[in-house]
Amino acid sequence: GGGPDPKFNARLSSIIAQAKKCNMPLASIQSAMKQDKDTKSSTKAYYFEVRGPGGCTIILSTLTDNRNRMKVTLNSCVKKYNSTFTEGAIPGLFDHKGFIEAIPPEKTPLETAVEHAIEVGAEDVGELEDAEDNALQFICSPAALNQVRGKLEKLQYSIRAADCEFIPKIQVTLNDADFEAARKLCDKLAETPDVVRLYDNIA
The missing domain is CATH 3.30.70.980 (YebC, transcriptional regulation domain)
Incomplete structure (x- = not known):
């Protein structure tokens, strides 16, 4: 599984790189590393797929020790913008x-x-x-x-x-209303604790 040292833990190293790229505060990165160590690497990277406004697809990269709790936390935001969780769409839509x-x-x-x-x-x-x-x-x-x-x-x-x-292999063009809804959804999801990064296929 790899230890808490990023040099020897490919998963943690990649997540830290993503966090730094997203300007996540250093304290948050250090907290994630400490949690990863304290829980004997129970903190893992999980990806969630969301079918968003206008049929766009949003991928959430998260760092959490409880996938189900993370999904419940995200669900209220996803439902608010008439979106749904999906599974299996990533290989066909993204590299x-x-x-x-x-x-x-x-x-x-x-x-x-x-x-x-x-x-x-x-x-x-x-x-x-x-x-x-x-x-x-x-x-x-x-x-x-x-x-x-x-x-x-x-x-x-x-x-x-x-x-x-x-x-994204193919980008989706949204009308103004769907684009605005997708933007608000992405903003809210990005503010959710343990969400490290978002990806989408919006043109």
Whole structure:
């Protein structure tokens, strides 16, 4: 299951990266780590799917020690905006990938970076647009995120960011009323304790 040290716990490391990206207060991150340690890693990452206004799909990334309680907490907000929980929609609507932004060693050509990507187990690598520091983006499976990151560091890459994200395959266009309702729903869900991050397929 992995211990409370993020270096050796891929799940916790990914969640902390998400929390930092969402500007979650440091105290909240430390509290989550302490809870993870105190409860012998009973705190876990859970994803919830919500069918929102206009048929959009919202994915909630949460960190909790009780999935059922978390769902009950979210349910009142979901119902208020005429939305429902769904299951099994994610694979057809989203790609789940690990993304690592890394600055390569000086004078490393892209061809060499491609070789490194294969070596560390990444699926793809490319140049980031408007990156003044020559940063590259490595793409991998979520399960391989920590492993790929560690191997890149051994190859002297400087890791700028590492995270797992849901990327919509098809985006949904909403009318003004549904768009406003979806925005309010997302705002309320984001304010819910233990919700780390939201993803949606709204155009």
